[in-house]
């Protein structure tokens with residue numbers, strides 16, 4: 001078969017591991033031929049490709065980012081965009097298309113599938129919030145980086161008897177904040193799933209300072225919102241082509257509020273894209289490789305319109321439409337863990 005592959009949306013560690021696994025199994029076991037579209041759906045629209053061979057995908061397993069580059073190109077917003085994609089897919093004589101991406105990328109796959117393209121999806125989002133799968137590769141790496149940052153911030157925060165706010169990624173779901181917050185032993189963890197109760201934050205910070213430890217660490221997801229202020233904090237009015245605002249600033253705003261209400265010196269740091277950069281953890285390389293193998297097997301089983309997913313310890317697949325229907329948010333049991341570690345009200 002002749003198969004196209006692309007990576008869309010925000011990048012994350014492990015994309016190259018998926019690409020390598022798809023290509024290796026496809027060439028070594030199925031005699032496939034591959035092309036990679038550059039910069040996500042932009043590469044399909046403009047027919048910009050690179051050859052994907054055993055050679056071009058060698059030595060990339062441990063490399064962060066994506067050799068195919070990525071973009072947030074929304075085909076739905078481009079007049080005649082789907083027709084153009086179909087023309088390119090036909091001209092390239094593709095039998096199937098494998099798209100690595102989150103809900104935005106997969107929503108384009110779904111439209112193309114409805115138009116007869118043999119699409120298979122691989123779930124990718126650093127936020128780990130795609131429903132239907134228990135885990136997305138890249139998340140473990142992001143959490144490892146965020147946890148290390150929280151660990152490192154402990155000593156300097158303690159030296160200065162400060163409050164340190166750490167802003168992490170997580171637009172609609174607080175998986176990174178909750179996991180790194182618990183793993184790093186943060187005193188307060190705030191996620192988009194629950195509005196920020198500033199009085200409660202102040203109570204917890206004061207309780208920490210009333211203990212033998214005269215410092216406090218607060219982890220907050222970029223998408224968390226104050227109960228008393230409308231909406232998420234953004235860097236401006238800029239939106240990407242899928243309509244998502246560029247989130248940033250909740251950490252700084254929270255730090256100012258804590259300092260104002262407690263009189264304690266408070267600093268904030270935004271870990272930002274550091275969480276998405278660099279080499280993937282072993283867990284992410286493993287998961288990404290399993291997803292890649294499953295994706296090429298799905299293509300050869302003729303199971304199109306499907307997304308590979310992890311359920312428990314097993315890789316299976318679900319319809320793309322089901323995967324993008326809802327956001328997988330952090331469940332109450334995780335918030336109970338956080339509460340269980342904090343002093344009672």
Ligand code: F6P
Pocket residue numbers: 010011125126127169170171222240247
């Ligand atoms: O969608 C995943 C994500 O990492 C979000 O957590 C974040 O808001 C966004 O991407 C930032 O992406 P970029 O700045 O690369 O567009």
